[in-house]
Amino acid sequence: MVEKSIKRIYAFLIYLFLYAPIAVLIIFSFNDSKSRAHWSGFTLKWYQALLQDNQILTALYYTILVAILSSIIATIIGTISAIGIHSMKGISKKLILNVNYLPVLNPDIVTGVALMSLFIFANIPLGFTTMLLAHVTFNVPYVILSVLPKLRQMPKNITEAAMDLGATPAQALTKVILPQIKPGIISGLLISFTLSIDDFVISFFTTGSGISNLSITIYSMARRGINPKINALSTLMFSVVLILLVVINIRDKKEGDFKHEII
Known part of the structure; x- marks a missing residue:
C-alpha cells in the first residue's frame, strides 16, 4: 500500500513538473498586464493583438506550410525506404539501419551547419526551399523507425501469399502491406509534423531572409x-494539439471496440 502511494506521488510530481509551466503560460495569456509576476485581471486583448500581428501570422503560415509539406514528403519517402530496408538481409541491412540512426543521434547544430554548407556549396539560395528540404531530411529517419516495427509484426511471406492468390505486386503493396502498417505510417506522420513545428536550430541555419x-x-x-x-x-497551439490527441484517441478506441465486437 505504501509502495503504491509512493509511486502515485512520484508520478504526480513528474506530471506537475512537466505541465506546471504550461499551466502558468496559459493563465498569464489572459492576464491584463504584461508582467508575469502578478495578476492584473482577465482579458482577451493579447489574442486580439496576436491576430493583428503580421510578423507572427506570417511565421505561423510558413511553420504550418513547411510542417505539412515536409511531413507528407518524409512519410512517403520513409515508408518506401522502410519497406525496402525490411526486405534486405545481412550486413547491408545493418549498415543502412546504422546510417539511418545517425541523423537521429547527431546534434541538431551539426546537422544544421552541414545542411547549410551543402546548400551553399550547391549554390542553392537559402530560403523556403532549403528549409523544406532540411525538414524532410531530419524527418525521414523518424518515419522509418516508426514503420519498421509494424513491418516486423506482419506475418512472414504475406506478400508472396497475396501474389499466389492473384494479386499483382502493386496490389499486394496497396491492399495488404500498407493497411497492415497504417498505424506506423500515421505515427511517423504525426512525429514528423510535431518535430517540424518544434525545430529551431536546423531551421535557423537553413532559412534565408x-x-x-x-x-x-x-x-x-x-x-x-x-x-x-x-x-x-x-496556448492556441497547445489547445489544438490537445484536441487532435483526444480526437485520435477516441477514434482509435472506437476502432478497437468495433474490431472487438466483430471478433
Whole structure:
C-alpha cells in the first residue's frame, strides 16, 4: 500500500513538473498586464493583438506550410525506404539501419551547419526551399523507425501469399502491406509534423531572409522580453494539439471496440 502511494506521488510530481509551466503560460495569456509576476485581471486583448500581428501570422503560415509539406514528403519517402530496408538481409541491412540512426543521434547544430554548407556549396539560395528540404531530411529517419516495427509484426511471406492468390505486386503493396502498417505510417506522420513545428536550430541555419518559422520569430522576440502575444500563441497551439490527441484517441478506441465486437 505504501509502495503504491509512493509511486502515485512520484508520478504526480513528474506530471506537475512537466505541465506546471504550461499551466502558468496559459493563465498569464489572459492576464491584463504584461508582467508575469502578478495578476492584473482577465482579458482577451493579447489574442486580439496576436491576430493583428503580421510578423507572427506570417511565421505561423510558413511553420504550418513547411510542417505539412515536409511531413507528407518524409512519410512517403520513409515508408518506401522502410519497406525496402525490411526486405534486405545481412550486413547491408545493418549498415543502412546504422546510417539511418545517425541523423537521429547527431546534434541538431551539426546537422544544421552541414545542411547549410551543402546548400551553399550547391549554390542553392537559402530560403523556403532549403528549409523544406532540411525538414524532410531530419524527418525521414523518424518515419522509418516508426514503420519498421509494424513491418516486423506482419506475418512472414504475406506478400508472396497475396501474389499466389492473384494479386499483382502493386496490389499486394496497396491492399495488404500498407493497411497492415497504417498505424506506423500515421505515427511517423504525426512525429514528423510535431518535430517540424518544434525545430529551431536546423531551421535557423537553413532559412534565408524573409522566411522565418515560429521558433525563429519567438526567439527573436524573446531577446527583447517575453511578449504576452507569445503566451496567447502557445496556448492556441497547445489547445489544438490537445484536441487532435483526444480526437485520435477516441477514434482509435472506437476502432478497437468495433474490431472487438466483430471478433
